[in-house]
Amino acid sequence: MKDFGLYIHIPFCSKKCDYCDFVSFSLDENAQKSYLEALCREIDLVKDKYKAITFSTIFIGGGTPSIVFDGFFKALTKKLYSCFKFSKKLEFTIEANPHSLTEDKLKEYLSCGVNRISLGVQSLDEQVLDTIHRTQSPKDVYHAFRLFKKLNISNVNADIIVGLPNQSYASISRTANYLKSRVQHISVYGLQLEEGTPLYRRVKSHELRLPDDDMVADFFQKTAKILKRTGFNQYEISNFAKPGYDCRHNQLYWDGSNYLGIGVAAHSYVDGTRFCNTSNFNEYINSLNGGTLPIKDSETLTPAQKREECIMLSLRTSKGLSLKEFSANFNENLLLSKKEQIERLIKLKKLEIKNGYLKINEGNQYLSNAIILELL
Numbered sequence: 001m002k003d004f005g006l007y008i009h010i011p012f013c014s015k016k017c018d019y020c021d022f023v024s025f026s027l028d029e030n031a032q033k034s035y036l037e038a039l040c041r042e043i044d045l046v047k048d049k050y051k052a053i054t055f056s057t058i059f060i061g062g063g064t065p066s067i068v069f070d071g072f073f074k075a076l077t078k079k080l081y082s083c084f085k086f087s088k089k090l091e092f093t094i095e096a097n098p099h100s101l102t103e104d105k106l107k108e109y110l111s112c113g114v115n116r117i118s119l120g121v122q123s124l125d126e127q128v129l130d131t132i133h134r135t136q137s138p139k140d141v142y143h144a145f146r147l148f149k150k151l152n153i154s155n156v157n158a159d160i161i162v163g164l165p166n167q168s169y170a171s172i173s174r175t176a177n178y179l180k181s182r183v184q185h186i187s188v189y190g191l192q193l194e195e196g197t198p199l200y201r202r203v204k205s206h207e208l209r210l211p212d213d214d215m216v217a218d219f220f221q222k223t224a225k226i227l228k229r230t231g232f233n234q235y236e237i238s239n240f241a242k243p244g245y246d247c248r249h250n251q252l253y254w255d256g257s258n259y260l261g262i263g264v265a266a267h268s269y270v271d272g273t274r275f276c277n278t279s280n281f282n283e284y285i286n287s288l289n290g291g292t293l294p295i296k297d298s299e300t301l302t303p304a305q306k307r308e309e310c311i312m313l314s315l316r317t318s319k320g321l322s323l324k325e326f327s328a329n330f331n332e333n334l335l336l337s338k339k340e341q342i343e344r345l346i347k348l349k350k351l352e353i354k355n356g357y358l359k360i361n362e363g364n365q366y367l368s369n370a371i372i373l374e375l376l
């Protein structure tokens with residue numbers, strides 16, 4: 001049976017980073033208390049619908065989950081465990097910001113069943129962090145790793161970003177070299193310059209310059225090389241893991257599995273229907289206070305949309321696209337319907353077929369968008 005995941009969004013941050021367009025607010029403890037109550041109400045409203053489901057992953061993301069008041073997660077997980085069923089092999093991840101992570105918070109997470117921490121490192125270069133107005137300093141990251149060691153936490157992901165202003169290859173390699181022996185999983189994201197963010201305005205007004213695309217591709221490849229040399233497997237374009245540490249929650253997004261999202265702006269995908277909650281904080285609270293689910297949009301995917309998603313998501317993974325499953329699900333032999341494109345891309349060594357899977361050749365993952373577009 002495929003995994004079924006649970007995502008919970010915590011929309012609080014102490015201050016907004018310049019590049020961020022996630023749904024997050026800087027709100028006080030009273031707002032956090034109202035939010036916790038609303039999350040519990042939402043869980044109550046959906047628990048009957050999901051009572052037959054055994055969730056195999058929980059992912060608490062944000063925002064900055066590590067800034068909420070002590071006891072928040074104890075109360076939240078008590079509610080979750082009393083309303084839903086979870087697998088014995090549950091993967092339970094919580095995101096944390098190095099600046100707000102403390103020993104007491106980590107102890108609370110462990111006592112709630114958390115068994116994986118995802119740390120937002122982004123960069124260990126003080127100048128780069130200052131430029132993007134990130135709250136933490138490299139010292140916060142070093143402190144977080146001392147705490148992990150003290151508490152025997154040995155399943156840690158670090159998020160890093162390539163393509164930030166003032167970033168050089170030397171700075172990225174220092175970050176990757178520090179992390180490679182301390183974490184079991186690294187997500188390497190290319191900076192997305194989102195319209196409406198302060199960073200977007202600063203770049204457009206020429207106050208800041210970003211590394212160009214070729215440079216970013218080069219940074220990414222070199223970072224991947226450092227990680228692969230240390231035993232990390234690039235199991236998805238942006239994700240690297242030591243053997244046995246692939247993130248099961250991420251995996252279910254890529255293989256079209258179901259997941260339920262709880263919280264403001266949380267997205268869900270259940271039995272072919274995608275739906276999401278409102279991203280307006282007050283609307284979320286008021287709707288649940290009135291006993292109504294705060295769903296804003298809902299869309300049932302057509303077979304053509306599912307086919308496209310399957311190609312786009314599975315080709316991002318190192319496993320690739322199962323030709324047998326594709327043909328069973330969409331009644332289409334991709335090797336025939338895209339014969340010309342596939343043969344050409346194989347000749348150019350951009351694609352390969354191995355053990356019944358169509359996959360992008362190692363070293364070409366950074367070109368994946370262009371390759372995938374040819375196969376849609």
Ligand code: SF4
Pocket residue numbers: 012013015016017020021022024062063064097120
């Ligand atoms: S900590 Fe994360 S969610 Fe919060 S503002 Fe920064 S990037 Fe956005």
